[in-house]
Amino acid sequence: xxxxxxxxxxxxxxxxxxxxxxxxxxxxxxxxxxxxxxxxxxxxxxxxxxxxxxxxxxxxxxxxxxxxxxxxxxxxxxxxxxxxxxxxxxxxxxxxxxxxxxxxxxxxxxxxxxxxxxxxxxxxxxxxxxxxxxxxxxxxxxxxxxxxxxxxxxxxxxxxxxxxxxxxxxxxxxxxxxxxxxxxxxxxxxxxxxxxxxxxxx
Numbered sequence: 001x002x003x004x005x006x007x008x009x010x011x012x013x014x015x016x017x018x019x020x021x022x023x024x025x026x027x028x029x030x031x032x033x034x035x036x037x038x039x040x041x042x043x044x045x046x047x048x049x050x051x052x053x054x055x056x057x058x059x060x061x062x063x064x065x066x067x068x069x070x071x072x073x074x075x076x077x078x079x080x081x082x083x084x085x086x087x088x089x090x091x092x093x094x095x096x097x098x099x100x101x102x103x104x105x106x107x108x109x110x111x112x113x114x115x116x117x118x119x120x121x122x123x124x125x126x127x128x129x130x131x132x133x134x135x136x137x138x139x140x141x142x143x144x145x146x147x148x149x150x151x152x153x154x155x156x157x158x159x160x161x162x163x164x165x166x167x168x169x170x171x172x173x174x175x176x177x178x179x180x181x182x183x184x185x186x187x188x189x190x191x192x193x194x195x196x197x198x199x200x201x202x
Contacts, residue, residue, distance in 0.1 A: 026052060033061075041065070041099075062138040068110035069097030069186065071194045072122050072147040077169050078191065079118055079150060081162035085184075093168065093176060094187045096161075097142055106143040114147075118165045119156040123149030129193050133185040144190045146197065170195060 029050040037044040043063040050056050072079040080093040098113030100106055107125050114122050125145040132141050156165065168176070173191050176182045182191065 028052070031056075036060070060137070062140070064138060064140045065102075066100045066106070067097050067140065067142045068100050068106045068113060069095050069142055069144050069190065070110045070114040070122050070125065070147050071095055071128060071144065071190050072114065072118075072120065072150045073170065073194065074123075074149050074167065076171070077167040078173070078194070079120055080166060080168050080187075081117060082164050082166065083162040090183070091163075092180075092184065092187075093182050094162075094184055095144070095190055097144075097186055100143070107145055110143065110145045111147075115153060116157045117161045119152065119154050120150040120165075121153050122147030123151070128190060128197070131186045131189050142186045144186065146194060 031048045031050060033045040033047045035043070035045055041064065045061050045063065047059045047061055048056060049059045078095075081096060082091065082093055084091050096114045096117040098109065098117065100109040104112075107127075111122050111125060114120065122145075125147050128144045128146040130141060130143055132139075134140055156162075173182065173195060177188065177192075182188060
């Protein structure tokens with residue numbers, strides 16, 4: 001099944017490569033962007049966008065600094081923050097994610113944010129995935145890394161980030177998702193991808 005799917009995908013990509021107009025015809029063209037509001041976290045703009053048929057529309061967009069986060073796995077468990085999001089008034093489990101400072105290496109930022117939010121220092125980092133959580137309204141991008149192991153260094157510096165931090169069994173992730181206890185886009189993508197990357201039990 002997997003091999004057949006790979007063949008079909010390869011065939012589709014070959015067709016698209018031979019007919020670039022298929023993709024070019026779907027492209028939206030930005031003619032201008034008018035600033036509406038800006039601070040260190042948000043840059044809100046009003047864009048003049050031309051659709052493929054020639055019609056124009058005004059589209060609001062948000063430009064933000066990139067972020068980095070970490071999935072720390074140790075002995076079949078993953079370190080998660082149980083936190084409240086006041087905007088949606090919801091509670092849920094999340095991986096540590098934060099803003100990349102100007103000029104900062106994404107992997108360094110992921111390790112720094114993890115330490116600040118959890119009090120644990122991640123082990124060796126390997127790139128896991130790149131997430132664009134809200135491309136319909138924002139250019140936000142999150143660089144997520146997988147850490148093999150972790151070392152406790154003390155209480156979280158940013159103790160306001162969560163109610164508590166816990167090592168959650170990876171096997172429980174699907175159940176937590178079905179119960180709505182994991183619902184944020186980046187955390188969902190990262191944990192599900194990390195699950196597929198784990199070796200199968202013998």
